[in-house]
Amino acid sequence: MTISSSPLILSHFTVTTAAGCGNQENLDALKNGSTGLRKNNFLDAELDTWIGRVEGIEEQNLPNDLTNYQCRNNQLAYLALQQDDFSLAINNAKQNYGAHRVGIFLGTSTSGILSTELIYQTELFQSTGILPGSSHFREQHNSFSVAEFVRNLYQLKGPAQVVSTACSSSAKVFASAARYIELGLCDAAIVGGVDSLCLTTLYGFNSLELVAPDICRPADKNRNGLSIGEGAAFILLEKAERQPDQQSPVYLRGYGESSDAYHMSSPHPEGRGAFQAMQQAIERSEINSSDIDYVNLHGTATPVNDQMEDKALAQVFSLPVACSSTKGWTGHTLGAAGGVEAIYSTLCIQHNFMPQSLNTLTPDPTFTQPILEKTLSSSVHTVASNSFGFGGNNCCLILGDNIC
Amino acid sequence: MLTAYLKSVGITAPGIKSWSEARTALQCPDQYILSPVDKKLETLLPANEHRRATRVTQLALSAAQQTGTQEELNQCLQIFSSCNGDLTTFNQISLALAMDGRPVSPTRFHNSVHNAPSGYWSIATQSQTASTSITAYTDSLTASLLEAIVQLNASDNKQHRDCLLVCYDEVPPQAFDSQFNATEEFACALTLSQNSNNALAKLEISVGDGSKALSTLSSDILEQLRLSNPQAIILPVLNVIANSEDKTNLYSETITLPYFEQGMNIIIRPLKHD
Incomplete structure (x- = not known):
């Protein structure tokens, strides 16, 4: 078997977070420094915290033949898919390559479990202890739900899987998709992630004392935890040679x-x-650490995460590298974070800027790496984006505007 | 067509605690008794971690640790796969969320992630190798088998010649009776390699075109086992290997397993070493 390793291009993408719906709104928010975070107003969750809640999810109605998939996570996915002509890009890829040749590799941590959580709160469930037959476990709760929804929405027949490794999920899908394309199992891949607010993550992170009562302040000397967010990111990944006319590749x-x-x-x-994840990503990119212009940190704003990330950076970078976390805009979008931040990194490259560490008042003086206190206009060619998850699962992506 | 060598099999299933017992059951189904998996499962986790780990993690690890020594497994790429993850833990958390004050246990919360078995495994084996956890609903087994063989064959993999694939599913709690039917616990671990040394079989995998019938087992009791859990669809593959002792190295058999509309074709070539 011959293996063709050809550079992969993010030919189309779209991102929806609390900071905005679609690429332009997110780009504007990043440049203006306007956060998408707000005081918690999610359902009856009486937690003193801030959240990154996406506007307009509840109004999304899935197409008639897919109403069984109607849950917060798939509604968020559907909202995102309608931005930036992304559906057109998928349909073009389907036409160019064939429905069997477009793969789907998505990350999520909690899928549509909110639907089931809410059934547990009902009197009916509390009296029977059994989910009603109409619960749509497969279409809403199961972690594969969002990939199956996208597959059905566009009638795609290629390989599909969901990676669920907590907060590294939608970074790791890039690696999976790249390998599938290299080995000829598909020609293009829809990669990304979708994660939506639910009670398990709000109360679960709260039980671990990782949720901040204040807005999250990544890399701040007084940071005290995360703001939980939700988001959806979709990227069409294909061989660069198939998109020779791409603008700002x-x-x-x-x-x-x-x-x-x-x-x-x-x-x-x-x-x-x-x-290790960063080191491996740099080796695989065949670059030196000094070629990286900017690091989009995992930067959750928990005391432990941000500190260990700085220590890891100090081992990788012999010269200081400009860093910031964009979670001050979006909150921690968990299984969607890798995809969201890959798109943010792409926007930085295409629009020549490095975003500030939003909400950071005083950068932690013990940190070795410079945290961006102001957004900088500057040419950005190569970005590393970090995503680290529960279970100690790590992934680093490197994106760039040149191939060699 | 993608190829890999199957080096070893670990299995924790009803009435089966090892590959040796699985082979016996597949060779002599008349003697096989489908009895539930033991309540107590051994894992190589330190005692405190073993206690914190949920049943589904213990199930996955009990199969994984049968496939080699810690030294051998430490360097394997790791793929964990489950259709449903840990619904038992989800059920416990959701019951807490329906109570006053919503007292979610922090340990239960970290156990609720789909990659909990992968995390515990890395702690148990001190392996820092890349590990992924995937699902494709009831096609999780074949999707993860494909992922494993893709990882072994991709050019980005210069270091690792072996991959550990661990596929497991629990019996969901009663609340899910109307939603998902899995009547038995089942975990199966395979080590796959680019290297044929001491391999049990060579596997050649391709995505089908939907034209082939899915493979079944001729024994009623084994067929009952195959249908009892989404991961038990691996059994026709193991059956070919278990029953190849009198076959030559030229023998091969093709098994078709569920993989979306297309099915997955697996050509199995059992290998002899003597």
Whole structure:
């Protein structure tokens, strides 16, 4: 078998977060420094915290033949898919390559479990203890739901899977898709992630004392936890040679994946897994760390995460590198974060800027790397984007506007 | 067509605690008794982690650790696959969320992620190798088998010649009775390699065109086992290997497993080493 390793291009993409619906609104928010976070007003969740809630999810009605998939996560996916002519891009890819040749690789951590959580709150469930037959577990709750929804929405027949490795999920899908394309199992791939607010994550992160009562302040010396967000990111990944006329092309240069092998919900304090993921991504990109202009941090604003990430960066970068977390705009979108931040990194390259660390009042003086206190206009060619998840699951993506 | 060598099999299933017991059951189905998986499962987790780990993690790890020594497994790429993840933990959390004050347990919360078994495995084996956790609903087994073989064959993999694939599903809690039918627990782990040394079989995998009938088992009791859990669809593959002892190295058989509309064709070439 011959293996053709050809550069992959992010030929089309769209992002929807609390900071905006579609690429332009997100780009404007990034440049203007306007956060999408707000005081928690999600359902009856009485938690003193801030959330990154996307406007307009509840009004989304899925197409008639797919109403069984109607849940917050798929409504968010559907809202996002209607932006930036992304549906047109999928349909063009389907026409060019064939329905069997377009793969789907999406990340999520909680899928549409909110639907089931809410059934548990009903009197009917509390008296019977059984989910009603009309619950649509497969179409809403199961982690594969969003990929199956997208597959059915566009009538695609290519390989499909959901990666669910908590907060690294939608970074890792790029690696999976790249390998499937390289080995000829598909010609193009819809990659990305969708995660939506639910009670499990709000109360779960709260039980771990990882949720901040204040707005999240990544890399701040007084940071005290995350703001939970929701978001959807979709990217069409295909071989660059198939899109020779692409404007401002951005390529997937490399990726690195590792495990901490340390703790289920706390990262290794010296960032050993984070270091490995970044190191591997740089090697795979065939660049030097000094070629990286900007690092989009995982930067959740928990004391432990941000510190270990800085320690890992210090091991990777012999010279300081400009860093910021964009979670001050979106909150932590969990399984969607990798995809959302890959798109933010792409926007930085295409629009020549590096965003500030929003909400950061005083950068942690113990950090070795410079945290961007103001948004900088500057040419950006190569960006590393970090995503680290529970279970010590790490992924780093490197995106760039040149191939060599 | 993508190829890999199957090096070893671990299995924790009803009435089956090892590949050796699975082989016996597949060779002599008349003697096989479909009895529930033991309540107590051994794992190589430290005692405190073993206690914190949920049943589905213990199930996955009990199969995974049968496939090799810790040293051998430490360097494997890792793929974990489950149709439903940990619905037992979801059920416990959701019951807490329906109570006053919503007292969610932090340990339950971190156990609720789909990649909990993968996280516990990396802690147990101190393996920092890349690990992924995937699902494709009831096609999770074949999707993850494809992912494993893709990872082994991709040019980005210069370091790792072996891959550990762990496929598992629990019996969902009663609340899900109307939604998903899995009557038995089942976990199966395969180590796959680019290297043929001491391999049990060579596997050649391709996505089908939907024209082939899905493989079944001729024994009623084994067929009952195959249908009892979404991961048990691996059994026709294991059946070919278990029953190849009198076959030559030229023998091969093609199995077709569910994979979306197309099905997945697996040509199995059992290997002899003596």
